[in-house]
Amino acid sequence: MIHYNGKEFICLLDFAMEFIRGKWKxxxxxxxxxxxxxxxxxxxxxxxxSQKVLNEKLKELEGEGLINKIIYAEIPPKVEYFLTDKGKELYEIIAPLKKWSIKYYPDIDEKGE
Amino acid sequence: MIHYNGKEFICLLDFAMEFIRGKWKxxxxxxxxxxxxxxxxxxxxxxxxSQKVLNEKLKELEGEGLINKIIYAEIPPKVEYFLTDKGKELYEIIAPLKKWSIKYYPDIDEKGE
Incomplete structure (x- = not known):
């Protein structure tokens, strides 16, 4: 068992999966x-x-150090979100899941992407 | 949008993530x-x-073709679960998440594994 931030995780995989649970992250x-x-x-x-959920998820990702934001000193202020190295590496691990989907579900149709 | 089995998915990544959502799969x-x-x-x-949740999750994984079972003709009957190629490939994609956890959280302690 891993104990971190008041939560319990079964193993290192369970721990990492926590960062990408839910639909949006x-x-x-x-x-x-x-x-x-x-x-x-x-x-x-x-x-x-939704705007509300996007706001929540961006805050969570920022709090977990997976993304960061740049605030440009412009009027009106411009804010951009970007991946940290930690976030990039996490994404690069799961990205091959897309190929897995196509391999095993060749008929699924991804419209509008 | 991907439509599959009465569900909607944002993209191929979202589609694949559905197979490993929740804590146990x-x-x-x-x-x-x-x-x-x-x-x-x-x-x-x-x-x-729990026994109940394990039973549910094994049925889900079997229904999704990620695992299979062998029933040995013994008394009492012996049943073993194993990964299909599809399940193996899915796991091999996410397995590096363990190294990611150690890299970014070197102090987390995985006792009893």
Whole structure:
């Protein structure tokens, strides 16, 4: 058992999986891997993700050190989110899951991507 | 958007992640990657996993083609679960998450493994 931040994890895999549980965090890492993005860009590019949930998930990812933000000194202020090395490495591990999906489900149709 | 089995997925990554959502499925893949195991072996080796949930998760993994079972014609009957190629390949993709955990959280302590 691993004890971390008041939570218990069965093993190192369980521990790492915690960072990408739920529907949105892996998808956000995927979108930010393409390059820094603004809040509205992320929201527009991810169907079904509300402003409230996006805000929560970005805060979680930032708190976990997977993403960071640049605040440009402009008027109106411009904020961009980008992956840290830790976030990039996490994404690079799970990215091959896309190929796995195609290999085992060749008929699934990814429209609009 | 991907439509599959009455569910909607944002992208191929989201689709694949669905197979390992929740706490137990990735852990079960990890334990079965070591070799075929019986129900009770799995239950004993994974702390906190109830018989009911283990039963559910094994059925889900079997339904998704990630594991299979061998029923030996013995008395009492012996049943062993093992990973299919599809399950093995899925696990091999996520296995490096363990190294990622150690790299970024070198102080976490994995007792009893």
């Amino acid at each position: 892996s998808i956000l890492l995927c979108h930010l891997y393409e390059g820094p993005k603004r809040f509205l860009e992320l929201q527009k590019s991810i169907e079904g993700l | 990735s852990i079960l893949l990890c334990h079965l990657y070591e070799g075929p195991k019986r129900f009770l072996e799995l239950q004993k080796s994974i702390e906190g996993l």
